Amino acid sequence: MMQVKESATDLYEQSQRQLATLMSNMPGMAYRYEDQAFNHFSFVSDGCRQLTGYSAKEFLRQKVSFKSLIAPADRERVLEIVREALSQKRPFTMQYEILTASGEKKWVWEQGCGVYSAECDLLWVEGFTSDITPRKLAERALEESEEFHRSIFQSSWDGMSILDLKGYFVEVNPAYCRMLGYTREELLHMHVRDVVQPDHRYRWFDFVNAYRQDGVTEVYSETQDVRKDGRIIDIEITSSVLMLRGEPMVLAVCRDISKRKRASELLNSRLAEGDKQLMLANEELAQEVMERKKIETALRASENRYRSLVNKLPNGVDEIDTQGTILFANTALHKLYGCADGTLIGQSIYDRIPNKEERESVREHIAYLVREKPPITPYVGYKLRDDGQLIEVQIDWSYNFNPDGSVRGFTTVVTDTAERRHAEQHLSLQHNELAHVTRVSTMGEMATGIAHELNQPLAAIVNYTRGCIRRLKAQPVNNNVNELIKVMQEVADEADRAAAIIQHMREFVKKGDLMQVSLDINDVVKESLKFFN
Numbered sequence: 099m100m101q102v103k104e105s106a107t108d109l110y111e112q113s114q115r116q117l118a119t120l121m122s123n124m125p126g127m128a129y130r131y132e133d134q135a136f137n138h139f140s141f142v143s144d145g146c147r148q149l150t151g152y153s154a155k156e157f158l159r160q161k162v163s164f165k166s167l168i169a170p171a172d173r174e175r176v177l178e179i180v181r182e183a184l185s186q187k188r189p190f191t192m193q194y195e196i197l198t199a200s201g202e203k204k205w206v207w208e209q210g211c212g213v214y215s216a217e218c219d220l221l222w223v224e225g226f227t228s229d230i231t232p233r234k235l236a237e238r239a240l241e242e243s244e245e246f247h248r249s250i251f252q253s254s255w256d257g258m259s260i261l262d263l264k265g266y267f268v269e270v271n272p273a274y275c276r277m278l279g280y281t282r283e284e285l286l287h288m289h290v291r292d293v294v295q296p297d298h299r300y301r302w303f304d305f306v307n308a309y310r311q312d313g314v315t316e317v318y319s320e321t322q323d324v325r326k327d328g329r330i331i332d333i334e335i336t337s338s339v340l341m342l343r344g345e346p347m348v349l350a351v352c353r354d355i356s357k358r359k360r361a362s363e364l365l366n367s368r369l370a371e372g373d374k375q376l377m378l379a380n381e382e383l384a385q386e387v388m389e390r391k392k393i394e395t396a397l398r399a400s401e402n403r404y405r406s407l408v409n410k411l412p413n414g415v416d417e418i419d420t421q422g423t424i425l426f427a428n429t430a431l432h433k434l435y436g437c438a439d440g441t442l443i444g445q446s447i448y449d450r451i452p453n454k455e456e457r458e459s460v461r462e463h464i465a466y467l468v469r470e471k472p473p474i475t476p477y478v479g480y481k482l483r484d485d486g487q488l489i490e491v492q493i494d495w496s497y498n499f500n501p502d503g504s505v506r507g508f509t510t511v512v513t514d515t516a517e518r519r520h521a522e523q524h525l526s527l528q529h530n531e532l533a534h535v536t537r538v539s540t541m542g543e544m545a546t547g548i549a550h551e552l553n554q555p556l557a558a559i560v561n562y563t564r565g566c567i568r569r570l571k572a573q574p575v576n577n578n579v580n581e582l583i584k585v586m587q588e589v590a591d592e593a594d595r596a597a598a599i600i601q602h603m604r605e606f607v608k609k610g611d612l613m614q615v616s617l618d619i620n621d622v623v624k625e626s627l628k629f630f631n
Contacts, residue, residue: 126228129164129210132221139164140222149206149229151199169195169203184212184220193230205234238501249509250408250415253496257352258407260342263306265290268347277354279326295322295330305337309346315339318391320355332356336410351410414512417498420468420505422447422461431512434491436483450481452488468505471497478515490515555592555599563589 127149130141139157147153156162168176172194183190189211196204210225251258257274261267270285278285278293285293290302298321308314316338323333334353339346369377408415414431416424427442435442435450451457456479467474474495480488494511566585 126226128224128226130222130224132223149198149204149227150196151202167196167198169197171195180210180223184223187212187214187218203231204229205231249496249498250411253494253509253511254411255413255511255513256411257354259285259350259352261290261348261350263309263346263348265302265306274352277325277331277352278323284326293323295324298322306348309339323352332359338406349407351407411511415509416442416512417507417509418447419507420464422464425507434483434489434512434514435481436485436487452480452482464508467495467497467508471505481512555596558592559589559596 125145127146128141128143129139129146131139138160142154142157144154146157150164150167152162157164165173165177176192176194179190179192189209191207191209193205193207196206198204206227207230208225208227210223212223213221215221251269251271254271255273257277258271259267259274260269266289267285267287270282272282275282275285280288280293291299294302301319301321305314305317308317316336318334318336321333321335322330324330332355334355336351338349338351340349341347365383408426408428409430411428412430414434415428416431417426418424424442424445424447429439432439432442448457448461451460460477466472474497477493477495479491479493481491483489492513492515494513496509497505498507498509500506
């Protein structure tokens, strides 16, 4: 009998040691208390020190109450959850914040249940509490990252849309709505075939099939879309497959190239009639477009998620904090400032402002934005490149908010206005050159008409002159001098008319800027009537 008792005692002590070892190695705190207010622990595992900074003895001797560690904002909610679960005799699960012995805030996850007697009386409450702070911080970082990329999505000048693999719109940005003339709510109820011109719809289905069958995740193409008003526009589009919330989605980045295509078609139709210089200019333009497409395609292929979207934008994009420190900058912004990738991170935006007064003005304006959060208007000013050059830029701002609604920083889109202005001037110069070549090329067609017009005044001059000769032969000059003066005036008028025709022809083929002037319609009619005399 003694051997049986000793064996049972050994088994019990071994069981207790195993339980103690198991409890000490658990990544959290196991507990038991005999009331519903977290006041009197009758048992708590050694994991409480790592979780709270307090030892098990301090809890068991009631030197510290676990309830006092719960954040004041969560305390009443936690107690109410426990009371309600115990009253219904069911387990409870909850998350809340605690304040450790060192003053550190931690997020914890707790699960527990009541232990009842045979008469259903509550004996005690048992449970387990673990530290979930890393997970909470990761969730918060993910939310901030999504907010940053969402702000990029919303402020982009290029039209952007996200579609599921069935072709239905999931999200669109304001630029895409302006491009097609629809509201966001209208597009979110539409299919891709509702906006793509019928002859081009096959491109979407070919891309989706290529992704499903061969794993193709990106494609560049030019297509045509139909606006809400029925107008067809030419679109340059890059489609990429990315995973959003565990689902494959298609991100489409669109740009309206209708004006560029019309200009290209006009140049191509006129180049056959132009000279070699225009032909070379067109080839250089085509080469420039081709190189730009290669660069953009290589840029879009460099990343496969949201950060790749930022680097594909042609405009500079950065994220700054409220002190003006650059936290992120895309490739385009580094290129704009003439520096290597990554070197802008940690720099201050005030280092790029050349004027001291303007630096202070921008600093005060950012402080005002952080404090008042008013709508932001674009900012136009000068920035300093690494090589010392000043460039004129337009900066569009958008807020980045913390979860509590305070301003965390800003996302800005930086555009080089000088480059855009130079492109417009270059296009205007080409237009004037093309108009001059057109006038010269049509001179052959005008030759017959000009000869006919000159024949009329010349024939009139001949007729009037012969009439004067006949009258001079028939009568003395003194008898018909007034009539001769009138005839000679007609001769002078017709000569002036012939000279005017020659002058108009010279002005027509002369190089110069096109001008628009007002014209009296009565003068035009009177001039035309002379051809019927």
